[in-house]
Amino acid sequence: MEKRQDGYYVQFVSNQSRKKQQLEKIRIVILSDTHNLHHSYIKNGKSFPSGDILLHAGDFSNYGLPHEAIQFDGFLRSIKTQFKAIYVIPGNHENWCDWIAPYLSHCTLFLRNKSAKFECPNQQTIQLYGTRFKPFWSLPLMRDSMSQQSFDHIPLGTNIVMSHQPMFDILDHYGDHPGNKQLRKRVEIVKPDIFVCGHNHDEGRSMEIVNLENDHQILCINAAMDLGNGTLGLPIILDYFV
Numbered sequence: 001m002e003k004r005q006d007g008y009y010v011q012f013v014s015n016q017s018r019k020k021q022q023l024e025k026i027r028i029v030i031l032s033d034t035h036n037l038h039h040s041y042i043k044n045g046k047s048f049p050s051g052d053i054l055l056h057a058g059d060f061s062n063y064g065l066p067h068e069a070i071q072f073d074g075f076l077r078s079i080k081t082q083f084k085a086i087y088v089i090p091g092n093h094e095n096w097c098d099w100i101a102p103y104l105s106h107c108t109l110f111l112r113n114k115s116a117k118f119e120c121p122n123q124q125t126i127q128l129y130g131t132r133f134k135p136f137w138s139l140p141l142m143r144d145s146m147s148q149q150s151f152d153h154i155p156l157g158t159n160i161v162m163s164h165q166p167m168f169d170i171l172d173h174y175g176d177h178p179g180n181k182q183l184r185k186r187v188e189i190v191k192p193d194i195f196v197c198g199h200n201h202d203e204g205r206s207m208e209i210v211n212l213e214n215d216h217q218i219l220c221i222n223a224a225m226d227l228g229n230g231t232l233g234l235p236i237i238l239d240y241f242v
């Protein structure tokens with residue numbers, strides 16, 4: 001990842017498009033774990049990078065309260081014209097709030113176990129899927145039963161999987177590797193191009209490539225931005241070639 005003035009820059013060519021002569025560039029700006037601090041971009045007059053798609057991988061709030069969702073929606077309104085589509089998933093801080101989606105009127109879709117389709121200028125379709133958060137911080141018994149839950153609902157053919165929690169042993173290098181094994185199993189079956197997570201603030205804005213058989217690569221990104229000192233780090237700017 002290359003640090004630029006307005007974000008951490010990375011490029012990735014879709015596995016299906018590697019042999020193509022002409023590629024379409026889709027710029028994706030990725031945020032996560034902004035924890036009510038997103039407004040600092042506006043107040044400080046920092047320039048927010050533009051793109052085709054904006055993704056937020058969850059934890060935009062601290063408590064999942066209505067006023068926090070309204071404040072976040074105000075932030076989305078202020079940058080909405082810079083994107084063709086905005087997709088948000090819940091993090092652990094807003095996971096139980098079924099009522100939150102209507103507050104996010106400036107987001108194209110709130111993906112809580114839901115798919116979305118983005119039409120590229122070259123007629124190609126990018127399929128996205130956002131999972132809800134399956135907790136793993138709870139009592140050991142509960143944690144074990146939760147971790148058994150399957151992620152089979154992530155559809156085959158998905159190009160970008162968004163999950164607030166990381167997969168097991170990938171970008172979850174803190175504590176006792178709290179990433180989810182079932183999630184990793186499903187993602188390795190679905191074989192998306194891109195996996196976006198957050199949650200792990202310690203390793204925020206980092207990436208890892210997972211190599212599968214037949215040279216299939218998955219670009220895994222942890223986009224967590226809260227630096228823990230009341231400020232946000234820079235977002236990730238991904239140029240995705242399809």
Ligand SMILES: [Zn+2]
Pocket residue numbers: 033035059091199201226
């Ligand atoms: Zn967080």
